[in-house]
Amino acid sequence: NAGVTQTPKFRVLKTGQSMTLLCAQDMNHEYMYWYRQDPGMGLRLIHYSVGEGTTAKGEVPDGYNVSRLKKQNFLLGLESAAPSQTSVYFCASSPRTGLTFFGPGTRLTVL
Amino acid sequence: SQQGEEDPQALSIQEGENATMNCSYKTSINNLQWYRQNSGRGLVHLILIRSNEREKHSGRLRVTLDTSKKSSSLLITASRAADTASYFCATASGGTYKYIFGTGTRLKVLA
Numbered sequence: 001n002a003g004v005t006q007t008p009k010f011r012v013l014k015t016g017q018s019m020t021l022l023c024a025q026d027m028n029h030e031y032m033y034w035y036r037q038d039p040g041m042g043l044r045l046i047h048y049s050v051g052e053g054t055t056a057k058g059e060v061p062d063g064y065n066v067s068r069l070k071k072q073n074f075l076l077g078l079e080s081a082a083p084s085q086t087s088v089y090f091c092a093s094s095p096r097t098g099l100t101f102f103g104p105g106t107r108l109t110v111l
Numbered sequence: 112s113q114q115g116e117e118d119p120q121a122l123s124i125q126e127g128e129n130a131t132m133n134c135s136y137k138t139s140i141n142n143l144q145w146y147r148q149n150s151g152r153g154l155v156h157l158i159l160i161r162s163n164e165r166e167k168h169s170g171r172l173r174v175t176l177d178t179s180k181k182s183s184s185l186l187i188t189a190s191r192a193a194d195t196a197s198y199f200c201a202t203a204s205g206g207t208y209k210y211i212f213g214t215g216t217r218l219k220v221l222a
Contacts, residue, residue, distance in 0.1 A: 033209075041215075042214040043199070043201075043212040045209060056209070090153060090154065092154075092210075099156045100144060100201070101156065102146075102153045102154040102155075102156075103153060
């Protein structure tokens, strides 16, 4: 099993550009999450999904959109990137009552 | 706002010593997870403890949970230089699996 994978690993955007981060998991997990981590900080939950076709807001959802069209994929979109969105983004997945598994992260810089 | 707060923020010990870090949270939880993050890397899950459990062990790790005090502790025994990392607790509450992370404890084990 590949576990949780994220693409791309690195990206540099200019202010106002858009992009989509892709997360895929092959563990048949119900729940998926997107977090961001800023230097010296813990992780903050952006959006999450409790099943295919469902999404919900986390702690810091503004400026992001998500979609879960397939159970194994969870997409994070930035419609108009801002420098404040410079961060490392982590995707995670979990079964309903088990441990959460994290992807390796995507390092995003917005100039 | 952060649900979990780790204490201390930073800890430096000698190899072979035990390391204890604490996590306090604000609201009733379903379960609590501890994670390790090596510098610049993704998160690795260590232990999940459910709200009806008081203690769990995994190798050199021991986690306790006191729901009356809304706190948990992670003990690493006989620490090694390879244990140098940041450690985070994450809690899910309100019947959801929306995990909220604390700000972490940075552990440094000196050889």
